[in-house]
Amino acid sequence: MNKRIFIALTIVFTGACAFLFNSFYKEAKNTAISKLNEEQMIHARQAALGIEDFFATWTRDLNSLSKMDEIIDIDAVGKHYMKLFYEANQEQISSITRVDESGVIIHNFPQSSLLGIDISNQKHVRELLRDHIPVISDVFKAVEGFDAVALHVPVFKGSVFKGSIGILINFESIAKRYLDVIKIGKTGYAWVVSRDGVQLYSPTPGFTGKSVFETMKDSPPRMIMVNDMLKGHEGTAIYTFDGTGVRNVGQIREYAVYMPVHVGSTFWSIAVASAEQDVLSGLISFRNKLAFVICTLFICGMVFSTLGAKAWFIVKEEEKRKQAEKKLQESEQVAEKFSTLFHAAPFAMSLAATPDGVLYDVNQAWLDLAGFIRKEDVIGKTSVELGVIREEEQRERLINEFRQHGSVRNQEIATFTRAGTQLALLVNLDWVDIGGHKFILSSMQDITGRKEAEVALSMSREWFRTTLGSIGDAVIATDASGRITFINPIASKLTGWELEDAVGQPVQSIFQIINEQTRQGAENIVERVLRAGCIVNLANHTALISREGREIPIEDSAAPIKDSAGNIIGVVLVFHDVTEKRRAQEALEQSEEHYRSLFDNMLDGYAYCKMLFEEEEPKDFIYLNVNRAFETLTGLKNVIGKNVSEVIPGIRESDSELIEIYGRVAKTGVPEQFERYLEALGMWFSISIYSPRKEHFVAVFDVITERKQMEQQLRSSHNELDLRVRERTAELSVSNKALIEYAAKLEKLNEELQDFAFVAAHDLQEPLRKIQTFCDMAQKRCVSTLDSTGQEYLDRVIASASRMRQLVSDLLQFSRAASISEPFEAIDLVKAALEAADVFEDTIKETAGLIEIETMPQIDADEIQILRIFQNLIDNALKFRSEEPPRIVVYAKQDGTEICEIFVKDNGIGFDQKYAERIFKPFQKLHRRNEYAGTGIGLTICRKIAERHGGSIRAESEPGKGSTFIIRLPVKQYRLEAI
DSSP, X not given: OOHHHHHHHXXXXXXXXXXXXXXXXXXXXXXXXXXXXXXXXXXXXXXXHHHHHHHHHHHHHHHHHHTSHHHHXXXXXXXXXXXXXXXXXTTTEEEEEEXXXXXXXXXXXXXXXXXXXXXXXXXXXXXXXXXXXXXXXXXXXXXXXXXXXXXXXXXXXXXXXXXXXXXXXEHHHHIIIIITTOOOTTTOEEEEEETTSBEEEOSSTTOTTSBHHHHTTTOHHHHHHHHHHTTTOOEEEEEEEEOHHHHSOSEEEEEXXXXXXXXXXXXXXXXXXXXXXXXXXXXXXXXXXXXXXXXXXXXXXXXXXXXXXXXXXXXXXXXXXXXXXXXXXHHHHHHHHHHHHHHHOSSEEEEESSTTOOEEEEOHHHHHHHTOOXXXXXXXXXXXXXXXXXXXXXXXXXXXXXXXXXXXXXXXXXXXXXXXXXXXXXXXXXXXXXXXXXXXXXXXXXXXXXXXXXXXXXXXHHHHHHHHHHSSSEEEEEETTSBEEEEOHHHHHHHOOOHHXXXXXXXXXXXXXXXXXXXXXXXXXXXXXXHHOSOEEOOSSEEEEOTTOOEEEEEEEEEEEEOTTSOEEEEEEEEEEOHHHHHHHHHHHHXXXXXXXXXXXXXXXXXXXXXEEETTEEEEEEEEEEOHHHHHHHOOOSOTTSBHHHHSTTHHHHSHHHXXXXXXXXXXXXXXXXXXXXXXXXXXXXXXXXXXXXXXXXXXEEEOHHHHHHXXXXXXXXXXXXXXXXXXXXXXXXXXXXXXXXXXHHHHHHHHHHHHHHHHHHHHHHHHHHHHHHHHHHHHHSTTTOOHHHHHHHHHHHHHHHHHHHHHHHHHHHHHHHHOOOOOEEEEHHHHHHHHXXXXXXXXXXXXXXXXXXXXXXXXXXXXXXHHHHHHHHHHXXXXXXXXXXXXXXXXXXXXXXXXXXXXXXXXXXXXXXXXXXXXXXXXXXXXXXXXXXXXXXXHHHHHHHHHTTOEEEEEEOTTSOEEEEEEEESSOOSOOOO
């Protein structure tokens, strides 16, 4: 074996071993990376689920707090609840905050100094105020110096947004719990980024709180991963970055996975990354073992290859010797084989000894083609002498080309048979060497039939062009390269291109189409047909752009043009203008939409049915279509396509007459209208029936069960009422006279009683004033002569007189509420409430209180007495206030158009609901006289005024949670006032 072959084998085996080593090592590395990514993904998913559960738990806790009335009103109890919540969770949260609906802090524990600070400019607070949903902030540096994240949930009072309650969480506790524990290998770490690109957590000092677009701007591969993270995607990534400023190393290649963390209404994204060195360190042992195995294979391969090469060379030398012997034997058989092939060939062949065409030999096919029987008749003569070729010029052209090129290929010539029949032949000429002698080999193929077919094809094409030019659709034909070969007049008119200008042009230059909706260019339909080899239709909403720029909506299809062998030789496009069709279709759609809207929204039930006959008798019918009102009125669902006997079992037996009526209308076409009770459904119906076509009917109906019941009740009530009126008329005629006499006595007695109460209360005022006056004089003049006991007695007399005077005053007011009144007229409740509130202006200022008066309607009432009700209720609210500044809310709700409910709500000390009736009784108090001033008749006066107006008053309260007084008054007064 020579040196070159040995070197070649060495190079081949070296390359093969290197390829195997690289393949196995690369596969092992990829496997290690896949396992690393799986482990990273597990850690990332555990961290993500942990963080999501962490915030979901806190959100649930805050949602529970936000629904408490004490938290909503942020009263003393609510503040105490917030304090308890903080103390129970202070290891995880640093503060708890209540923010009002404008973004101002109204309570914070433990940092009370933050009260009144407006935080509405913070991004997460803006989102909360805008969307009223739970929000979570990005990580920020808290005033205490630690990284923190805020969680806020909205607070609602009913459906009214009242701000939020939130907590401040030390993000370091989250990081230690879920992120610091992620350690994969020696370099593994995790980092978290917000939806806006802010790094919420990073083990790299100084990166937390900064934008990833700033910290990672020098690493484009990492930015690709970050952009995908910010879209909320999950995936893996490989990137390289300069670690000089991070770990004091050069280029670092890392493998990472990332996935979203859904928190509240936003999401974060967590990434877990490990350096390539962690992967490679685990492959060192595998790499060494693999190198040893590959080296062993290399040595063994070289030894066996050397021995095999030597054996191969010995075999090759023996094969060369045998091949030489075989060629010698084959050369002796060439002449014999050529002769056999020459004479057995199915097409005409001849041998000529000289270039002038003198025939040396011809085969039987040549004789058959030329019309000769014996070879002796043609050997030694030329084709011209035999009359086969009659044009000397044609013969000279063949000879000259043969002399110039040494061969002739596929030349078409005209020849004649011995009988004079003209043929078209395809001729090939070549030199052949037979037994050391050169001959001209001529092979001829009869193409007469093909030429005749070409002529017929030409005529067919002309007919095709004439036909396509006269049809009503536009037609464009192309060749296999997509260039136009034909365009008919309709296509010329639509595209704006004439035939002579369009032929040879690429089809996309002439047939320019776009999508009407997207305004984008449509796919080249010819290219699509050439690719698919089948008929293709244009997509909907396709428009043709003509040469002049007109936009024409079209419909079309394209089909391949195939030859007899099935090969695609072009494409034909057929299309037409659908402008008028589209207008008609739009009109039809509008009509159908109008019908469908009427059908679906009509209040009457509608059923379109087909009647089923047996021996000309109606037996059943099928529901073909029903509207929504059908289902609403009957309660029957999913009836379309079903028989009525299936939908309403037993109807043919219980309501056979109904089916007879339907059958009669479906058969005769005469409409009918009637009212009927359907026993199977237990309802009355008013039904109109007509027949749109034979054996079909439409039933339009309404349920009148309630009307029928009311008619029956009305008839019964009318009869009963008529009887009672007759009886009662007889009774009233007897008692009416006695009643009139009694009413007169009662009216006089009532006047005397009211006058007495008024006079008594008024006359008692004078002696009480004298008692109080003389007591004041005695206190001033005799103070030095009275001892402590005497002074105490005098003080008690003064206090008793004052209280007696107040009782008399209240009694006088009570008497006036029952007797003295103004006529009812339309009054403004807001104005009355404002006038009542002005009376207590000084008290409100002293107590830092607030009276809120909301919009209220006008009602018919006595304005002075309504003002008195507001004064008494506001006075009560201020008198029985709690330690907090009093807050009184006055508002109203209207129950339809008849009744107005007026609410006076306070945040006072409240009372047990069991005393809700007692407080309205005269001189009834729930507290001792020395605790709260008053006589206990104020609420009695309120009830008296409400009853005089034909209304009522009640109270709802709970100790420590304030009271609400509800006054129900008629909006309009139709009764006569009491005298």
